[in-house]
Amino acid sequence: MQLDIRAQTLLKALVERYIADGQPVGSRALSRISGLELSPATIRNVMADLEEMGFVASPHTSAGRIPTPRGYRMFVDELLTVQEISEPGLESRLQSGGISQPPQKIIANAAQILSSLSQFAGVVMTPKTGSVFQQVEFLRLSEKRILLVVVAPNGEVHNRLLLTDVDYAPSQLTQAANYLNQNFSGISFDEARLRLNGELRQLQTDMTRLMQAAVEAGSDALSDQEDGMVISGERNLLNVQDLSSNMSSLRKLFDMFEQKSGLLQLLDVSSKATGVQIFIGGESQLVPMDEMSIVTAPYGVNGKIVGTLGVIGPTRMAYERVIPIVDITARLLSNALSQ
Known part of the structure; x- marks a missing residue:
């Protein structure tokens, strides 16, 4: 919905003041801070129009107004001036x-x-490996005990212990690893498993069994690492009055961090988008609380998107600062993981 310049200016001033102090903003205050030479009566008329369109609301306890989720959306999409941070x-x-x-x-x-x-x-959100491997190696630990080392495309290393029926010589282990790396590196273990049956008939039976065991174990090792996330600073949100003002809010907050499934779904959705995405509570079914917003951006490895990162905070956050923080961190993380 299009707003004229006057309405946009007043909405921007209202949202910025409310983010700064958390108090409903009255017409007289808007008259002072908006830079418009308008009477309080004219501002009240514009505010009434904005309220009717769903951009602001009037708390019962105050003559001032506060932004609604729709007002925040208009602010971040159309009116926000993002800061440059150094x-x-x-x-x-x-x-x-x-x-x-x-x-x-x-x-x-x-x-x-x-x-x-x-x-x-x-x-x-940690990268999804998709069970693709870059390299495997076999290390003989003792008779019939072999350590399988799997290197994922993002550089992560995973280990699995193989218990075998045969005591393989080091030369056999090297031969098996070389065969897997030369023929299957860069594809998924599932695809390698399908190709093994037809391609290994010319090798010794014992070697075939070793490679099949390695493919099964390697797939399990990488699958165990999928759909994870790293969270830092959850306790900071306990200091945010808007999020911790009552027990119901606190329960929703800690349920989100404990269960993680909803948060993973949101991050997965944002990984399919380009650039910074802003999810505002009250308008997005993915955000569990009306008073919460999540700012996200995808990151990649060597040009391929592998995950998402973001900031979880109150709807009343300084978006002009949080957005570039998320954007810069995503770009730096992509660079660091691609080296």
Whole structure:
């Protein structure tokens, strides 16, 4: 719905003032802060129109007005001026300990950065591997006990213990690993399993069994890591009056962090979009509380989207600052994981 310049200016001023102090905004205050030379009576008429269109609401206890979820949506989509933030130390914080840090550590650092910069909760959905492997290796631990080492495309390393019927020689283990890496690297274990039956007939029976066991175990190892997330700064939300003002709100808040399924669904939805997405409570069925908003952005590895990160905070948050925090962190995380 289109608003004229006057209505847009007043709505923008109202939302910014309400975000700043959390108090309903009256016509006289808007007259002072909007920069428009309008009488309080004229402003009241515009506010009445905005209320009728669903952009603002009047609490019973006050003559002022507050933004509705629809008003916040208009604000973030059409009226917001995003700040430029300068955080020169972010990249080093993300890779604290050196650029050789494992992906899990870099992702945990990203969640902490989001939390510390926003003072709300930071969340990162960990990459979905899809059971695709980059490399496998067999290590002989003892007679009939072999350690399977699986390297995923994002650099994560997973281990599985194989108990075999045969005591394989180191040369046989090397031969089996070389065959799998040369023929199946970059595809899923499920696809490798289908191809194994037809392609391994010329090899020794014992070797075939070893490779089939490796494919089964490798698929299980990668599947165990899927659909995870890292959350940092949940306790910050206890200090947000809008989210912790009553027991019902607190229950919803902790249910969201404990169950995680709804949050994972939201992050999965946002991973299919481009750029920063803003989910505002009260308008999105994915957000469990009317007083909560979630700002998200996808991140990738070597140009391919693999997950989503974001900030969870109150609807009354400083979007002009949180949006660039999320955007910059997503780009830096993509760079760090792609190195």
